[in-house]
Amino acid sequence: MGDNQKTAQALLERQGQTYTEEAGIRLADRPGPLYQLLVLATLLSTRIRAGVAVAAARELFAAGYRTPSAMEAASWQDRVDALGRGHYRRYDERSATILGTGARLCLDRWHGDLRRLHREAQGQPAQLRRLLTSFPGIGPTGADIYLREVQAVWPDLRPYADRRTLSGAERLGLPKTPQRLASLVDEAEFGRFASALVRVALGEESAGAVAREAHR
CATH class of the missing domain: 1.10.340.30 (Hypothetical protein; domain 2)
Known part of the structure; x- marks a missing residue:
């Protein structure tokens, strides 16, 4: 598993709950x-x-x-x-x-x-x-x-990543295109991943804490 995938998995483990x-x-x-x-x-x-x-x-x-x-x-x-x-x-x-x-x-x-x-x-x-x-x-x-x-329930939209999602990805040093981000997680998990990235962008989750978790 590459570093980016480790970061994605660490984020999902820490912030797996969507706003919905x-x-x-x-x-x-x-x-x-x-x-x-x-x-x-x-x-x-x-x-x-x-x-x-x-x-x-x-x-x-x-x-x-x-x-x-x-x-x-x-x-x-x-x-x-x-x-x-x-x-x-x-x-x-x-x-x-x-x-x-x-x-x-x-x-x-x-x-x-x-x-x-x-x-x-x-x-x-x-x-x-x-x-x-x-x-x-x-x-x-x-x-x-x-x-x-x-x-999550309209799969024809995947992968959908808005400006805040991509901002969170940038803070974590992850790719900044929806397709490349989607390659880091299972397809069905992308909506959850996008929501978690927004929490990083908004400061609800620490990019540093996610990085430390990923590299334990």
Whole structure:
């Protein structure tokens, strides 16, 4: 096993949990989990710590807002309160509005099923990004978050590595192209690997600690 593969394995052992899993989403190619990931990507898109966004998503889901129908049916104040319980307070009122509007768009355009979005884009990343950014609160960064995480269940996207993934790879001295990074791990693990690299880019994981683990 080469040094880069050792580094990749050490990172996966230290940071094997995706943001989706941390938010309590059991990701699958089904309407509910795909919508829940959209909510998480919306919350992660703001200038707030990832841990706070994850906590806010967990509170929304615990309140029962796991489908676009449930999210839209909740009152604006109920959404604000759930976000507040996750300490998502700087953006709670704006995000409560955005989540309600986005839920209605999901229902109107995609009948609550983002598999339809995937089919319309024919699995093409550029088309998927364009369609995802039609949701309020989802810009290029949010679309990248969604695609990075959803590649675990949309394998036609693999290997998908956004700017933050590649930044994390650079900090670890790993290759800076998706294809070369993908060669370091099993295909099914690439989404998890990409998420772990983002944690390095954001400073949630120490590049030095990963390097020391890899060379024990």
